[in-house]
Amino acid sequence: MNLSLENSEKNLEANLQITGSKSESNRLLILQALYPNISISNLSNSDDSVVMKAALEKGNGLIDIHHAGTAMRFLTAYFSCKEGCEVTLTGSARMKERPIKLLVDALKSMGADISYLENEGCPPLQIKGKKLEAPSVKLAANVSSQYISALMLIGPSLPQGLEIILEGQVTSTPYILMTLEILKQAGLNGSFKNNRIYIEPKVDVENVSIPVESDWSSASYFYSICAIAESANIKLSNYKKESKQGDSCLAEIYRQFGVKTIFSENSIELIKEKGPYSRCLREDLRNSPDIAQTIAVTCLALGRECILTGLHTLKIKETDRLLALKNEMEKFGAQVKITDDSLHLLPCKSLKEGVEIETYNDHRMAMAFAPLALKTKITIKDANVVSKSYPDFWEDFKKLGFKGQ
Numbered sequence: 020m021n022l023s024l025e026n027s028e029k030n031l032e033a034n035l036q037i038t039g040s041k042s043e044s045n046r047l048l049i050l051q052a053l054y055p056n057i058s059i060s061n062l063s064n065s066d067d068s069v070v071m072k073a074a075l076e077k078g079n080g081l082i083d084i085h086h087a088g089t090a091m092r093f094l095t096a097y098f099s100c101k102e103g104c105e106v107t108l109t110g111s112a113r114m115k116e117r118p119i120k121l122l123v124d125a126l127k128s129m130g131a132d133i134s135y136l137e138n139e140g141c142p143p144l145q146i147k148g149k150k151l152e153a154p155s156v157k158l159a160a161n162v163s164s165q166y167i168s169a170l171m172l173i174g175p176s177l178p179q180g181l182e183i184i185l186e187g188q189v190t191s192t193p194y195i196l197m198t199l200e201i202l203k204q205a206g207l208n209g210s211f212k213n214n215r216i217y218i219e220p221k222v223d224v225e226n227v228s229i230p231v232e233s234d235w236s237s238a239s240y241f242y243s244i245c246a247i248a249e250s251a252n253i254k255l256s257n258y259k260k261e262s263k264q265g266d267s268c269l270a271e272i273y274r275q276f277g278v279k280t281i282f283s284e285n286s287i288e289l290i291k292e293k294g295p296y297s298r299c300l301r302e303d304l305r306n307s308p309d310i311a312q313t314i315a316v317t318c319l320a321l322g323r324e325c326i327l328t329g330l331h332t333l334k335i336k337e338t339d340r341l342l343a344l345k346n347e348m349e350k351f352g353a354q355v356k357i358t359d360d361s362l363h364l365l366p367c368k369s370l371k372e373g374v375e376i377e378t379y380n381d382h383r384m385a386m387a388f389a390p391l392a393l394k395t396k397i398t399i400k401d402a403n404v405v406s407k408s409y410p411d412f413w414e415d416f417k418k419l420g421f422k423g424q
């Protein structure tokens with residue numbers, strides 16, 4: 020499905036209920052499989068959480084998790100320690116290119132039986148579940164925090180718990196803290212100090228019901244709309260000020276675009292205020308890589324320069340996001356310089372019209388570019404890719420006056 024979008028509304032208003040965080044949901048689904056006393060509310064309806072749930076229910080044989088990075092990484096650890104199960108874990112063509120060797124090596128050092136079925140270091144994997152007894156493991160921490168979270172999630176179910184020694188500079192740290200926090204909410208103890216994580220063993224947990232907060236990465240597209248619009252008032256729920264999600268830093272970052280966030284008990288209200296704002300936006304996004312595309316496109320729409328750093332993980336996500344951003348922003352006439360871990364967008368005075376955006380099987384390419392329709396008519400190709408994290412995105416988007424066909 021290709022979607023041609025435009026919006027000539029001057030004053031944007033809506034009240035939206037956004038689906039649960041897929042990161043929180045996929046952690047809780049693993050924990051629930053290990054500790055059935057856990058119940059979950061406001062679970063994400065994203066494809067990534069749907070495939071995770073289905074994989075855990077199936078539990079054996081061929082399991083296809085499509086594009087879901089967290090499902091691939093968390094399930095690799097989960098099935099490795101599930102005695103007696105035999106699983107072939109596979110995914111989309113892109114998933115077969117996304118590296119998993121560091122996690123597989125760590126699990127093997129703990130005694131896991133995992134083999135590669137196609138290319139060394141990448142899915143698909145053949146996993147024979149075994150009792151893992153090693154109390155400690157080492158892992159490079161600068162490639163993906165998902166490997167670390169995967170080990171943390173199985174940690175409490177291992178006989179001696181698990182010590183994880185992190186080597187190198189830790190990346191995407193808020194996701195590690197999210198895992199620790201969710202373990203705590205479930206009644207499972209752990210600590211993270213000076214590159215050492217320790218997860219205590221526990222056989223059972225008490226009955227506990229854990230609510231998932233709505234997804235902050237999904238909220239980023241409404242921050243962008245608010246920043247680009249002349250006037251906007253957008254209410255989003257269910258959000259709270261003390262969030263486990265690192266992408267809640269959006270509230271602070273988007274102040275630089277004149278977006279004010281008012282926190283109420285269970286929701287946030289985004290209000291557009293008038294400038295002036297500094298011309299060049301500089302952000303180190305190593306702690307919140309998923310909002311890089313949103314921020315870059317907001318700057319493109321507003322003709323602002325930006326220098327985004329800490330982007331070393333973007334090349335191994337749903338697509339090479341640095342290259343995809345450069346390709347698509349340049350179609351509007353922008354000048355974009357990228358390195359392995361940074362992006363520099365130069366101020367772009369006027370935007371070319373009628374651009375068709377390729378989405379590269381990446382939900383965030385579709386959603387990050389969509390707000391540009393406030394400035395110029397655009398077409399988003401394969402617009403249904405959004406379902407990876409936010410299946411209702413287009414429905415919610417149109418509530419703000421966007422016309423799409």
Ligand SMILES: O=C(O)C1=C[C@@H](OP(=O)(O)O)[C@@H](O)[C@H](O)C1
Binds near residue numbers: 041168309
């Ligand atoms: O643990 C998680 O839920 C995630 C961690 C991050 O990945 P990396 O740690 O690979 O950067 C993030 O980009 C991804 O969308 C979700």
Ligand SMILES: C=C(OP(=O)(O)O)C(=O)O
Binds near residue numbers: 087090309
């Ligand atoms: C990178 C992402 O997801 P994953 O790595 O879980 O596929 C994302 O949602 O932006």
